[in-house]
Amino acid sequence: MYPQNNDEMNNEYVNNETEAAVYAGEENYDAGEVTEEAEAEKDNILVCDGLVKIYKTDDVEVLALQGLELEIERGELVAIIGKSGSGKSTLLNMIGGLEKPTAGRLYVDGHDLFAMSEKGLVEYRRKSVGFVWQNSGQNLFPYFTALQNVEAPLYFDHMSQKARREKAMGLLKMIGIDHKANSYPAQMSGGEQQRVAIAVALAHDPKILLADEPTGAVDSKTSNMIQDIFRKINEEIGITIIIVTHDLSLANKVSRVIMISDGKISTEKIMKEKYRQQLDNMTTESLAAVESHEEYSILDKARRVQLSQDALEMAGIDSNKVRVEVKDGKIIISK
């Protein structure tokens, strides 16, 4: 049962036994060993190395991630794009400690998530990650006001009521939604609810913010506003943000866009420096007219590169045998 008022919250906010124990601080769980290997990766907040996820249902196995490799530095704002079923949510859930990899290595903020115990994962989820989902109903308690929703994750941080309220109000202000502090989710628009959800996700000072289609259910104007909020909090707090999106206008505003296809990273787009400098002074229409990113293919650790169907067609390659030659310092792949 969820709490019906603030007094009940301390006891009933969590209904999972392990989670409740950690929230209440009854036991001091180890949030995964910070191993030497993980320590070596500490400039990168995220390292995925040969990450594999297989979902087994009755008699079928689905290979959702097939040896995915990805490194993200602290403070980056990254968008992940890919077709439906390409493995985006699987990857995000794994980074968020909601699912365990089947094989490979996954380090987040120095923690080896593959080796982490269930209890360690609970602690990790509570301290290190914040989530924003597409459906605002998943993000907010319907019978709490916006302010109470942001305060909820702070109930277990041994803060005074005043400090809790001030912090929650500060977050709502930063996101420009403090005028709705006393409204319930049903009294707010989808975009307003999403803004409150971002404040909730930031309340416990996570190291990494994960958003799965955060603008999937709002119109383009609201989507623009939410995108600007992500950029603002990335710049102001320096928090690492990973956003899964279908929204190409959002992709144009982040410095690094990762394309995922069949459970692997296929290409990456890095924002051009000149475009980045102009970004704040441009309208959405003029932005669309300027080429924003440089596109790179990803060379994995086994020296493999995935070529797009378009590139193969343009080069007239229609079989699985290609010629590879090095000419003038360039590798040429041809029929």
Ligand SMILES: Nc1ncnc2c1ncn2[C@@H]1O[C@H](COP(=O)(O)OP(=O)(O)OP(=O)(O)O)[C@@H](O)[C@H]1O
């Ligand atoms: N719990 C599960 N059990 C079985 N198969 C799953 C499960 N979750 C995901 N899959 C499968 O894994 C693959 C990747 O799914 P995932 O949800 O990561 O895709 P996605 O890129 O997020 O797609 P979308 O854009 O539609 O949200 C799909 O083939 C999906 O059917």
Ligand SMILES: [Mg+2]
């Ligand atoms: Mg998904």
